Amino acid sequence: MQxxxxxxxxxxxxxxxxxxxxxxxxxASCLSAVDRRRTNTYTHTxxxxxxxxxxxxxxxxxxxxxQELQINESLAHLKTESESLKTKLEEERAKLHDVELHQVAExxxxxxxxVMKTRRTLKGHGNKVLCMDWCKDKRRIVSSSQDGKVIVWDxxxxxxxxxxxxxxxxxxACAYAPSGCAVACGGLDNxxxxxxxxxxKNENLAAKKKSVAMHTNYLSAxxxxxxxxxxxxxxxxxxxxxxxxxxGQLLQSFHGHAADVLCLDLAPSETGNTFVSGGCxxxxxxxxxxxxxxxxxxxxxxxxINSVRYYPSGDAFASGSDDAxxxxxxxRADREVAIYSKESIIFGVxxxxxxxxxxxxxxxxxxxxxxxxxxxxGTRVSILFGHENRVSTLRVSPDGTAFCTGSWxxxxxxxxxFSFSLFSVISLSPEVLLTHCVFFFFxxxxxxx
Amino acid sequence: xxxxxxxxxxxxxxxxxxxxxxxxxxxxxxYIKRLTVTTMTSNSNLSTMRRLVEQLKLEASVExxxxxxxxxxxxxxxxxxxxxxxxxxxxxxxxxxFREPRSCAVV
Numbered sequence: 001m002q003x004x005x006x007x008x009x010x011x012x013x014x015x016x017x018x019x020x021x022x023x024x025x026x027x028a029s030c031l032s033a034v035d036r037r038r039t040n041t042y043t044h045t046x047x048x049x050x051x052x053x054x055x056x057x058x059x060x061x062x063x064x065x066x067q068e069l070q071i072n073e074s075l076a077h078l079k080t081e082s083e084s085l086k087t088k089l090e091e092e093r094a095k096l097h098d099v100e101l102h103q104v105a106e107x108x109x110x111x112x113x114x115v116m117k118t119r120r121t122l123k124g125h126g127n128k129v130l131c132m133d134w135c136k137d138k139r140r141i142v143s144s145s146q147d148g149k150v151i152v153w154d155x156x157x158x159x160x161x162x163x164x165x166x167x168x169x170x171x172x173a174c175a176y177a178p179s180g181c182a183v184a185c186g187g188l189d190n191x192x193x194x195x196x197x198x199x200x201k202n203e204n205l206a207a208k209k210k211s212v213a214m215h216t217n218y219l220s221a222x223x224x225x226x227x228x229x230x231x232x233x234x235x236x237x238x239x240x241x242x243x244x245x246x247x248g249q250l251l252q253s254f255h256g257h258a259a260d261v262l263c264l265d266l267a268p269s270e271t272g273n274t275f276v277s278g279g280c281x282x283x284x285x286x287x288x289x290x291x292x293x294x295x296x297x298x299x300x301x302x303x304x305i306n307s308v309r310y311y312p313s314g315d316a317f318a319s320g321s322d323d324a325x326x327x328x329x330x331x332r333a334d335r336e337v338a339i340y341s342k343e344s345i346i347f348g349v350x351x352x353x354x355x356x357x358x359x360x361x362x363x364x365x366x367x368x369x370x371x372x373x374x375x376x377x378g379t380r381v382s383i384l385f386g387h388e389n390r391v392s393t394l395r396v397s398p399d400g401t402a403f404c405t406g407s408w409x410x411x412x413x414x415x416x417x418f419s420f421s422l423f424s425v426i427s428l429s430p431e432v433l434l435t436h437c438v439f440f441f442f443x444x445x446x447x448x449x
Numbered sequence: 450x451x452x453x454x455x456x457x458x459x460x461x462x463x464x465x466x467x468x469x470x471x472x473x474x475x476x477x478x479x480y481i482k483r484l485t486v487t488t489m490t491s492n493s494n495l496s497t498m499r500r501l502v503e504q505l506k507l508e509a510s511v512e513x514x515x516x517x518x519x520x521x522x523x524x525x526x527x528x529x530x531x532x533x534x535x536x537x538x539x540x541x542x543x544x545x546x547f548r549e550p551r552s553c554a555v556v
Contacts, residue, residue: 071495074495075495075498078495078498078499078501078502079498081502082498082501082502082505085502085505085506085509086505088509089505089508089509092509092513093513096513096514096515096516097516098515098516098517099516099517099520100516100520101516101520101523104517104520104521104524105520105524108524108527108528111537119547119548120547138546139546155547156546156547256504293507294504294507294508295507295508295511296508296511297504297508311523311526312526312530313522313523313526315519315522315523315526316519316523330516330519330520330523332512332513332514332519333513333514333515333516333518333519334511334513335516337516337519337520337523355534355536355537356530356533356534356535356536356537357526357527357529357530357531357533357534357537358523358526358527358530359527359531359534359537360534360536360537375523375527376523376524376527396536399535400533400534400535400536401535401536401540401545401546401547402535402536402546402547403536414547416535416536416545416547417535417536417537417539418539
């Protein structure tokens with residue numbers, strides 16, 4: 001993985017001082033190589049870089065020593081400055097932390113227990129479903145799976161409208177264009193490809209493929225901005241990028257994550273030009289799309305952040321992580337304001353989404369369930385079963401009537417809340433009424449457990 | 450606290466996969482995220498340190514409001530839009546687009 005460091009040859013060292021420095025430096029780098037093997041990470045160390053400088057550049061020994069000292073001094077100075085800034089930031093944030101969200105929401109009526117029901121099951125993928133997205137017409141869904149297939153469904157009728165086979169496997173990201181005329185997808189091929197959809201079902205979609213984004217590692221998430229013309233992508237190489245669809249040109253890139261970026265979400269407002277991204281470095285960063293700057297950064301999760309989603313008003317966002325918690329961060333208070341977790345939940349969250357009003361937070365978990373949280377009170381209001389493998393993706397429809405979940409059990413399920421009007425109950429015959437009551441009794445027992 | 454990355458697999462006994470111990474790719478638990486780990490802890494590099502300090506200065510200068518105010522506004526938004534939220538209040542079965550299709554008999 002990494003080329004072995006050349007040992008310091010005795011003939012190249014000009015003086016004893018230089019020799020000592022290079023040997024000390026080399027031993028330190030060897031140590032880092034051992035670390036590398038153990039933890040399986042790249043570690044660009046200060047000493048590693050300086051080894052190369054000393055072996056290839058060989059400045060006079062006196063100047064070299066002072067240069068090294070100067071660099072060390074400024075590095076130490078910068079380190080102390082960064083530490084002090086970090087503590088100052090924490091202090092500033094803590095000053096405004098006067099109350100918790102659930103305390104403010106004490107007077108709000110509780111939601112009681114919810115019943116959700118699966119309305120449609122979309123079967124047709126041959127392998128794990130990795131990602132899905134709704135179309136703005138609230139009826140079409142695009143989903144991608146591990147076998148390279150990207151399918152466009154009509155959720156009302158469960159018909160497949162289009163199917164494309166990508167040349168790569170593990171298509172981890174897919175998105176529907178706002179106009180409904182194209183889909184974007186990508187994965188292990190490090191690229192994001194846009195396929196224009198046509199009404200003609202027999203047309204070969206793969207022929208019209210347009211390669212838009214190029215990353216140096218896998219594509220983890222993609223999303224169209226407010227128009228069909230720009231795509232935002234995030235990748236395993238630690239960067240996010242904004243691309244122009246027509247020309248395939250890179251418009252802006254966003255650097256700041258120290259590890260793979262796993263998810264991103266655009267701010268909901270029309271004029272908003274910020275987005276949030278979450279990564280394996282446990283950080284969630286909020287970026288300004290025009291300048292490429294990271295405006296805010298939140299690091300309270302204990303493990304990789306798998307999913308981030310903006311609150312419908314745009315003032316907050318939720319994140320779901322492998323540490324089995326979902327957290328709500330407020331952008332104007334610049335801190336985490338709520339944690340949604342339970343002792344009994346030990347499996348990571350793969351995806352989160354809000355309902356239309358923002359009162360409910362849906363989380364798809366790796367233990368095959370979907371937990372529904374009351375955002376204001378911090379309690380769980382419902383738990384859904386049904387999937388036979390981990391839930392990998394979850395999105396609420398644009399008008400908030402239903403939500404769709406994709407899972408490693410090769411299916412997608414569209415669910416909505418189950419409510420029955422009193423009129424329809426009264427009009428049922430006694431036997432049917434009795435079986436309904438028994439059914440609900442057992443259902444509620446399961447939820448309470 | 451133990452963090453599990455993989456869900457239990459119900460095949461000839463249980464296979465619990467704890468993070469850090471599972472390097473073997475099993476046929477049903479290949480999790481793509483860990484295939485390419487590129488953690489770069491470049492804290493000691495001078496230019497990255499400078500950038501970090503600049504970034505921290507920028508973040509420290511952000512305008513903040515009190516949590517109580519932010520929480521009240523979140524709550525207000527929730528309550529204002531609660532009526533429109535179909536997943537929250539439910540819709541009458543007649544207008545739910547995802548209800549089971551009922552067959553009509555033409556007399």
